Amino acid sequence: MNELELKYGCNPNQKPSRIFMKDGSDLPITVLNGKPGYINFLDAFNAWQLVKELKEALGLPAATSFKHVSPTSAAVGIPLSPELKRACFVENVEGLDDSPLACAYARARGTDRLCSFGDWAALSDVCDETTARLIQHEVSDGVIAPGYTPEALAILKTKRKGNYNIVQIDPNYVPAEQETKDVFGITFQQGRNNFKIGPHLLENIVTANKDLPETAKRDLIVALITLKYTQSNSVCYAVDGQAIGVGAGQQSRIHCTRLAGTKADTWFLRQHPKTLSLPFLPTLGRPERDNVIDSYINGNEEDVCADGYWQKYFTTQPEPLTVRDRISWLSTFNNVALGSDAFFPFPDNIERARKSGARYVAEPGGSIRDDLVIAKCDDYDMVMAFTGMRLFHH
Secondary structure, three states: OOEEEEOOOOOOOOOOEEEEOOOOOOOOEEEEEOOOOHHHHHHHHHHHHHHHHHHHHHOOOEEEEEEOOEEEEEEEOOOOOHHHHHHOOOOOOOOHHHOHHHHHHHHHHHHOOOOOOOEEEEEOOOEOHHHHHHHHOOOEEEEEEOOEOHHHHHHHOOHHHHOOEEEEEOOOOOOOOEEEEEEOOEEEEEEOOOOOOOHHHHOOEOOOOOOOOHHHHHHHHHHHHHHHOOOOOEEEEEEOOEEEEEEEOOOOHHHHHHHHHHHHHHHHHOOOHHHHOOOEOOOOOHHHHHHHHHHHHHOOOOOOOOOOOHHHOEOOOOOOOOHHHHHHHHOOOOOEEEEEOOOOOOOHHHHHHHHOOEEEEEEOOOOOOHHHHHHHHHHOOOEEEEOOOOOOOO
């Protein structure tokens, strides 16, 4: 099959719609269940490239959660601490520690749960039963993987009243070296971005502090590969083998850094003892809990601890998360990796990143103010490598 008709394109009025192979060859995917749409496939193919590259670079199973053609997070299969399991809502999942792929998915899906609502998941390895059980309990549009065990496939087919989108991709598929894109009836052509991201990109350390441990290299690689498949401008914070804050598609880089930093802060504060001990009503579902936790941490639309509000969500009135709580807790995180898809034009990005625990930085370099950015890193005894490689993605 070299062509697959879709219901419509990005919007219902954009018809007809299809995916197809221009050279007449077979599509490298098989739809095992459901009926994925245009945006679903955009997410699926970008997400698959990300996890495939992460697996090749770090040798660990990888997973990502995609929404509107940018990752909300990506992670490799590192075991979760008890606190992390609670923050990701996976503390009672049997067999989690025995499945690195499930650990990767739990991290990726649990990082930015608001943005992951209704996401598309990608897995670098054959989906096992444990990973399928994790996906089963999340609000998700679909998943792409190189294969599924019979048990996993049976579980996933029960989602969305049997209509959950399940796509299998040929892991050996290699796309053409040239890619094209039509905009306003005009065809663009370029060579694929086949640049390999690995430790060699981190050798040009330009700061006074040149101590870059292996764990930091791993996290910087996670950040850079995530950025390679994130709509630009983009900035990514990563720690412990996972992207914890992605700022995508902003015109100003400082806005990317702030957005991603706020997400990273939220991720850390999800693990605060006060957050982990919130006395939720047993009737509250996962999506509702996510919204309440976000409001509890960031003080958004409503004060969920106030009289008249807390009764809707909790069995008892919780203690607020104070400014002092936030500052004290966030100050304990000091080994965060920070990646940028292009150079930092001003040192304000470093100032903001440091507030979210950034210690290791990887960016292309090449700004006329590189000296000021380096000096700001030196002020905080941070380590920064110039990769020499821009990672714009549009």
